[in-house]
Amino acid sequence: MSDVQIENKNDLKFDYSRWTHISFGARDLFSQWHTAAFGAYTIFFYESVIGLSGGYAIAAFLIFAIWNAINDPLMGYLMEKFIMPWEKKWGFRRFPWIIIGSVAFIFSYLIIFLVPSGWFGTEALVEANKWKLFAWYVISLLIYDTTFTIFDINAQSLFPEKFPKAYERRVVTGWGTFLGILGLVMAFVLTGLIVDQNFPETYRTGALFTFGFAFLFLILFLPGVFENKKMRERYKRREGVKGQADEPFFKVAKDILTDRTMSMKILFYFGYQAAVALINASALYIVTYILDDPENESFIFIMGGMLAGALISTPLWVIISQRVNNNKKMCIIAGFLMFATFIPMIFINGLIPWVICIFLFGISLGGQWFINPPTMGDVLDSVAVKTGKREQSLYYGFQTFVIRFGEAFKAFVIAIAHLATGFIEGNPTLEDMTNSVENIDLVLFGIRIHTAIVPALLVLVCTLLFWKYYDLTPNKVEANRLKLDEMGI
Structure with missing residues (x-):
C-alpha cells in the first residue's frame, strides 16, 4: 500500500454532518479564548502592573508546575479508572464532565484578576x-489548572473515538x-481594546x-461533544474489561x-x-518596551497579523495534509517552519517588520x-491495538500536563531572562523602565531572549528528535485502523 493511498472510497465519507465538525472544532475556540488571554495578561498583570517581585512570581509558578505534574496525569487516570453513575445509567462518559469542567473553568479565569485592589497600587x-x-496568585492558578484539566481531557478524549x-x-x-486560532486572536484583539497597563x-x-x-x-461546542447512542452503547460494554487504568498509577x-x-x-x-506560550506572554513586553507603545495600539496590529497568517493558511494545511497523507511528515514541515519564523524576531525593530514576522x-x-490532533489520534490507535482497550484520558492527561508545564516553563524563562538582564518590576512603560535601569539595551535583549531565542532553540531541538525517533508511518497507521475495526474498538 502506498504511503499516500487512502484505503477505500468509504474512508472519504463523513460519519457526521458539517455542523458537527464545526461544533466540535468550537471547543478550541472556547479554550483558546481563555488560555490566550491567560498567557498574554497574567504574568504581566502580577509583575509589571501590580509589582509583585520576580522571586514570588517564580515561586508561584513552581507550585503551579508541581500541582500540574500531579493533577493532569492523575485526573486522566481517574477518568479511566472509575465509572460514574451517569455512565452506568445512561451511557454518557465524557459529556457530563465536559459541562462541569467548562463552567468551572469560566469562573476560574475570572478569579485570577479579582485580587482585591486594596492590596496594591503603591510600593508600600x-x-x-x-x-x-502571592497566595491569591497561587490558589487562583491551581483552580484554573484543575478546572481546565477536567474540561480538556474529556473533550480531547472524544476525538479519536468519535472520528476514527x-x-x-x-x-x-x-x-x-481555524476556530481555535480565531479564539486566540480574538482574545488578544478584543481584550486589547479594553486592557490598558496604566489602569x-x-x-x-x-x-x-x-x-x-x-x-x-x-453553547456553540456542546452539540459537537455530545455522545450519540452508538458511543453510549459502546461505553456501557467497557465495565469489567481490564485495561491500563486497572494498574497502579x-x-x-x-x-x-x-x-x-x-x-x-x-x-x-x-x-x-x-x-507559543512564550511568544504569547511576550507580546505585551514587545509592544510596551521594544515598540514603545504605552497605549497598546500596536498590540492589535501584531495579533491581527497572526490571525491573517493562521486563517489564510489553515485551508492550505488541510489540503496539503490530505494529499501527503503522512502526519509525521506534516509535523516536521510545520516544526521547521516555526523555527524559521523566530529567527528574524531576534533582530527586528518597528511595527511593520513585527507584523510581517507574526504573520x-x-x-x-x-x-x-x-x-x-490527527497525530495524537495515530498514537492512541496504536496504543489501543496493543492494549485492546481505548483509554485516551490516560494519554491526554500527560499531554495536558505538557501544555500546563509549558506555561510554567514560560514563566521560568521570562523570570530568569528578566533577572539576568536587569528588568525592574513595576515600570509599565519604556520611559519608566529607561529611567529605572542602568542598561536599557540589555533589558530589551532579555525580552528578545524569551520572545525568540529560547523558543527557536526549543522548537528546533524537539523537531529534530521527533524526526529521528517517531516511527508511525502511514502504512503502520492504516494497519492499526484496520485492526481496530476487527477488534470493534
Missing part, C-alpha cells in the same frame, strides 16, 4: 500585602484549528468581558512515558506549546495546531 501596599498577593477515519479527523481538525482596573474589566463571551462559545505513568512513540509525540508537542508565525502556528 504591595510590600505590606505581598504574601496575600483519518480523512474526517483532518477535516474536523481543520475547523478546530489596573481594566484587567478586571477585560476578565469580565472574557467571562461573558465564554458562555456563548460554550505510577506503573501506568512509567509505561506511558517510556513508550517511544508517545514520548516523542509529547516532546514535539511540548516544544511547540512552550514556544509568518501565524502560518506555522496554523500548521502545528492543525496536525497535532
Whole structure:
C-alpha cells in the first residue's frame, strides 16, 4: 500500500454532518479564548502592573508546575479508572464532565484578576500585602489548572473515538484549528481594546468581558461533544474489561512515558506549546518596551497579523495534509517552519517588520495546531491495538500536563531572562523602565531572549528528535485502523 493511498472510497465519507465538525472544532475556540488571554495578561498583570517581585512570581509558578505534574496525569487516570453513575445509567462518559469542567473553568479565569485592589497600587501596599498577593496568585492558578484539566481531557478524549477515519479527523481538525486560532486572536484583539497597563482596573474589566463571551462559545461546542447512542452503547460494554487504568498509577505513568512513540509525540508537542506560550506572554513586553507603545495600539496590529497568517493558511494545511497523507511528515514541515519564523524576531525593530514576522508565525502556528490532533489520534490507535482497550484520558492527561508545564516553563524563562538582564518590576512603560535601569539595551535583549531565542532553540531541538525517533508511518497507521475495526474498538 502506498504511503499516500487512502484505503477505500468509504474512508472519504463523513460519519457526521458539517455542523458537527464545526461544533466540535468550537471547543478550541472556547479554550483558546481563555488560555490566550491567560498567557498574554497574567504574568504581566502580577509583575509589571501590580509589582509583585520576580522571586514570588517564580515561586508561584513552581507550585503551579508541581500541582500540574500531579493533577493532569492523575485526573486522566481517574477518568479511566472509575465509572460514574451517569455512565452506568445512561451511557454518557465524557459529556457530563465536559459541562462541569467548562463552567468551572469560566469562573476560574475570572478569579485570577479579582485580587482585591486594596492590596496594591503603591510600593508600600504591595510590600505590606505581598504574601496575600502571592497566595491569591497561587490558589487562583491551581483552580484554573484543575478546572481546565477536567474540561480538556474529556473533550480531547472524544476525538479519536468519535472520528476514527483519518480523512474526517483532518477535516474536523481543520475547523478546530481555524476556530481555535480565531479564539486566540480574538482574545488578544478584543481584550486589547479594553486592557490598558496604566489602569489596573481594566484587567478586571477585560476578565469580565472574557467571562461573558465564554458562555456563548460554550453553547456553540456542546452539540459537537455530545455522545450519540452508538458511543453510549459502546461505553456501557467497557465495565469489567481490564485495561491500563486497572494498574497502579505510577506503573501506568512509567509505561506511558517510556513508550517511544508517545514520548516523542509529547516532546514535539511540548516544544511547540512552550514556544507559543512564550511568544504569547511576550507580546505585551514587545509592544510596551521594544515598540514603545504605552497605549497598546500596536498590540492589535501584531495579533491581527497572526490571525491573517493562521486563517489564510489553515485551508492550505488541510489540503496539503490530505494529499501527503503522512502526519509525521506534516509535523516536521510545520516544526521547521516555526523555527524559521523566530529567527528574524531576534533582530527586528518597528511595527511593520513585527507584523510581517507574526504573520509568518501565524502560518506555522496554523500548521502545528492543525496536525497535532490527527497525530495524537495515530498514537492512541496504536496504543489501543496493543492494549485492546481505548483509554485516551490516560494519554491526554500527560499531554495536558505538557501544555500546563509549558506555561510554567514560560514563566521560568521570562523570570530568569528578566533577572539576568536587569528588568525592574513595576515600570509599565519604556520611559519608566529607561529611567529605572542602568542598561536599557540589555533589558530589551532579555525580552528578545524569551520572545525568540529560547523558543527557536526549543522548537528546533524537539523537531529534530521527533524526526529521528517517531516511527508511525502511514502504512503502520492504516494497519492499526484496520485492526481496530476487527477488534470493534
